[in-house]
Amino acid sequence: MDGLYAVFFLISTLISSENPVANGFIQTETEAYNKISFAKVEFQNQFIGNEIQYSYYLNKKYGPLQPSYSLSLTDERGFWMGTGFIRKVEVRDALNFNFNFYPGVYLKGNEEDLGGWLMFRSGVELEYELYENWNISVGYDHRSSGDIWKYNPGMETLKFSISRNVD
Numbered sequence: 625m626d627g628l629y630a631v632f633f634l635i636s637t638l639i640s641s642e643n644p645v646a647n648g649f650i651q652t653e654t655e656a657y658n659k660i661s662f663a664k665v666e667f668q669n670q671f672i673g674n675e676i677q678y679s680y681y682l683n684k685k686y687g688p689l690q691p692s693y694s695l696s697l698t699d700e701r702g703f704w705m706g707t708g709f710i711r712k713v714e715v716r717d718a719l720n721f722n723f724n725f726y727p728g729v730y731l732k733g734n735e736e737d738l739g740g741w742l743m744f745r746s747g748v749e750l751e752y753e754l755y756e757n758w759n760i761s762v763g764y765d766h767r768s769s770g771d772i773w774k775y776n777p778g779m780e781t782l783k784f785s786i787s788r789n790v791d
Contacts, residue, residue, distance in 0.1 A: 630746040631725040636711050637688055638720035644687035654690060656683035656790040663783035665698055667736045673699045675781055681710060694726055704743060704767065718753035757789040777786025
């Protein structure tokens with residue numbers, strides 16, 4: 625993927641209805657929520673394992689960007705944690721198309737070597753509101769060093785998530 629999702633994230637941010645280019649990234653309140661994701665890990669076009677991920681999204685936005693913290697662990701003890709932003713694009717009532725971008729730290733455990741410890745995660749996700757405060761989503765993301773390290777094979781996850789707003 626080589627950063628294609630990060631480009632989508634950037635474009636969706638710049639052309640958003642909040643118009644951060646002209647108005648700046650004005651802070652507003654929004655719903656905080658927790659998300660748990662279950663994923664298949666893909667490396668070199670082969671599924672090699674599983675991952676569980678937890679994310680917390682803060683109760684504020686800067687322009688169209690909602691800050692969040694996230695961490696994940698694979699069945700091969702590959703650990704990643706980072707902080708970044710999600711950009712939600714409403715498709716219609718109860719349906720969002722989301723883009724995210726996270727710089728973070730990666731510890732490979734017994735997993736594949738991704739070339740270094742600094743990894744960027746970017747992804748896309750289709751999210752549906754089941755009922756008040758509960759959402760489900762399907763997403764795909766890519767993590768790599770963005771060519772900071774000489775060796776940079778990247779890794780992907782195909783994930784199913786459930787999230788709940790924080791009261």
